[in-house]
Amino acid sequence: MKRRREAEMASSEIRSAIEELSLMAVNLKTDGGTASSSCSDQLLPSVHQVPMKPFLSLCNLLIQVLDKIGPTMAVFRQDVHQNIERLEKFHDSDPSIYWDVVEILKKEVDEGKAKQGPTCSKAFVWLTRSLDFTLSLLELLVKDFERNMEQAVEVSYNTTLKPWHGWISSAAYKVALKLVPDSPTLANILKTTKDEDLDTLKEQIQRMIELLAPVLNQNHDILKKYGLDKLKST
Template sequence: MERSEMRSAIDELSLLAATVNHVPIKPFLALCNLVVQVLDKIGPTMTVLRQDIHHNIQRLENFHDNDPSIYWDVVEILKKEANEGNAKKGPTCSKAFVALKLVPDSKTLVNILKVEDEDDDTLKEEMQNLISLLMPVLEQNKDILKAYGLDKLKCT
């Protein structure tokens, strides 16, 4: 039976969650590759992000392949680059890994979306309103495309 990317991601994350102060490279890279597969499904609008993630995966894989017995863990790779003073110079594994900081945590995302002094409940209500208003517009757009036989067009 074929597993969804979501189910596969859950499996990989459960392997990573069991470790403390270590990030085993194989499950981490498997998870990253699942992200790339999801971006592929979304389509060509995600090409730049997909390529960036793919290059970062390759960088980590190449480092690991140089000596898998030492670099079985992302933390060991980061330590080596930091100790050598290379972590911030050029295209490094450290930069590839720290790129995860670009994804905000839930609290940060909520704070970005809220206006000053707005509470979480008001933001939630506004988001629900936006979604309820947006859904009919998206459905209408789909119907229009379908009416003209354009519903199977792919983005370029």
């Protein structure tokens, strides 16, 4: 009974992710807004928005899946969690203004603080890259649920996170990512129930991929226009 509840929760996370991404997708469309005259607004049209609540809800769903995978993903989970907390704290200081992540980026860029210390700008960069890694891994998994998971993780890491990691971060991640569960185990974690067929699971994951990709593309456009796309860790 306990295992069934856990499986249902895992699947509800996929469905919840689809719901959050559907909300975010609305903001990908041009709304006809006009940019204001500040330097930051000239860099980025007002039609670009990243609603804080859906974005952080999506990131929290990633944490829930990482918790189910277990302690082998502790390093990855800790990074995601700390970055979520940083954005949440800033948002809570004035929700009426900072409901949109872009407003926070504007403030930090205008004040010259975006790249100094543990900023919200950096948190957004790394959360976006963590979701890049997730997207890449899901794309590989949905193509072949029987593929070698360690190889899939390595491919995804090398293309999404490794280019931005220094040797310390890279070494820590390499150890952790070699301990991920095999493909069948991960598939079972993501299923609605243990009896759910893979075709149904694939359909859910494919829908999530279709919604997540354009959201991340917009995030990268935002980061590039604010000069945050090349930030690296130690």
